[in-house]
Amino acid sequence: MDTIFTRGPSINSRLALTLALSVMLIVIDHKFDGFNSTRVYLNSLVSPIQYLANLPSVMLSESAQRLTSHQQLRSENERLTNKLLMMSERLQRFDIIEAENSQLRKLLDAPVKPEMRKTVAELMAVDNNPFSQQILINRGAIDGVFPLQSVLDDRGIVGQVMEVGTTNSRVLLISDVTHAIPVRSVRNNIRFIASGSGSLDELILEHVPHSVDVQEGDLLLSSGLGQVFPEGYPVARVNKVVRDESLPFATVTAQPLARLDRLKYLLLIWPQAPVADDQPKEDQPTEAELIEGNKP
Template sequence: MAYPGTAAPRLTEGAGGTLPLLAYLALATVLMVADQRGGFASQARQHLSALAEPVWWLASSPGRLAEGAHELVTTRSRLLADNERLTRELQVNASRLHRLAAVAEENQRLRELLGGTRGYRLEAKLAGIIDVDLDPSRQRILLDAGSDDGVRVGQAMIDAGGVLGQVIEVTPRRATALLLTDPEHAVPVQVARSGLRTIAFGTGRTDMLRLPNIPQSADIRVGDRLVTSGIGGRFPAGFPVGTVEQLHPDDTRLFVVAQARPAARLDRGLEVLLVNNTLDAVDDGPPLPPPPAAEAPGEPPAENTAGADPATAPAGQGPTP
């Protein structure tokens, strides 16, 4: 409403504040449509992020430097601790090695005194498993090697864990082996800790061996490791057989019965080793003299009489003047 004496507003004065707003709205609309159609805003953000990356790298430098210093200190302290631990272990292992060397020398002297165990070496042959029979009353395996490959009846059979059994039947291309846990199998064993000798019998179970008739005063405990004693000569000495898991008195209360878990992996594995002791070649005396040289036919044997002693000449003959 216009009052008397006032000037009427002009069009340019009212539109001066509205036109920029409309221009901004139009520009914003164009930019949104262009971004929707061509993705210009995302490309611009990528370029701006690449330009801002050095700024972020400089801003994070103090944190990265602190983290690197902490890691360096931690790594150095850990290396020092590991070095100290390995030095102690090296000293302990060196002392054990010296002790083992002394024990080995003593063992060699005892073997020389006892006799009968010198000159033996271990012969091993790899064979594959074709078939496995784990019936409680018959536990045997079939091997893909036979007499043509050097397999013999009585060879001991082992795997990575320990004794598996022994070969009982051989054909030219196949061999049958009796497993350690077969009810008809027995192996002489020795307690590695105390040296007690006994016999381990199969039970028909792949997870248990039975050691009967152990004296009450025998030095055997739960957890003792059993190895082959070498008695009988069929199983080489020192191979793992099992670990004692249970001890209980027998029905007469006069002896102890032990139950052991086999060391061999009876229910898995595809290959076994057939081992046996063989004698090394030894010299039994001085070498034989060479055979005499052959003489030419019709030529009398050469006699060296030029230097013969007159005292050894036949009676009634003197030295030739």
């Protein structure tokens, strides 16, 4: 019986024939370059298939790169946000330091006579007694502080030392009801007694006759009487004058120049050392300079 499929050459014969044809084609291509055009066409034909085969790899690579870029952006954004917060905190501290530095510069430029010894003190606490205007500073006996010593800020007289401890002292403010300071008007040299009213922004001029020449805006300086406060330091500015003839005295109030409600750094001054008659005295600030330096 005849078979449906006739049997062809054996596998070995086919392999040998294929190898022979391959070697012949390689030799012909190497020697005569006869398949250059054919190779170009074949490459063009296979190129789309290569792109399609490479497409998954490209997509995976781009996805991984985008994911990495997104993570990097999130990390960078988080880092910059944290850095911004840290820089903001530092900026706030720098603003505070700048304000304190400015206050210290003003304090050291206060109208203290050059030959006077002076020391900067810092506020430690404020007395919470509503009937007492006292503060605590961080200078005491080891710093040479003594009772009744004058205390100033960068604008004017704040008060005087009442109690001295080893490392701190208690200061009575000029606004305390038990405090009084002799002052004089820059405009006409009339002398007054400025007493505390119990309010940080008001002093009362005691027993001022109706006929006394006192006006709103007059600058009051320490007169030096009583040998407690040195002469010539700003104290207050008159802000109210009421002459009621039904009362024995005029009602005159003044606003302290020192910022008693926002004290931070203070200046302690020691009595002026005596200057010999044969030694030239250094120039002192004039009243006009004091007026200009203490205008609100």
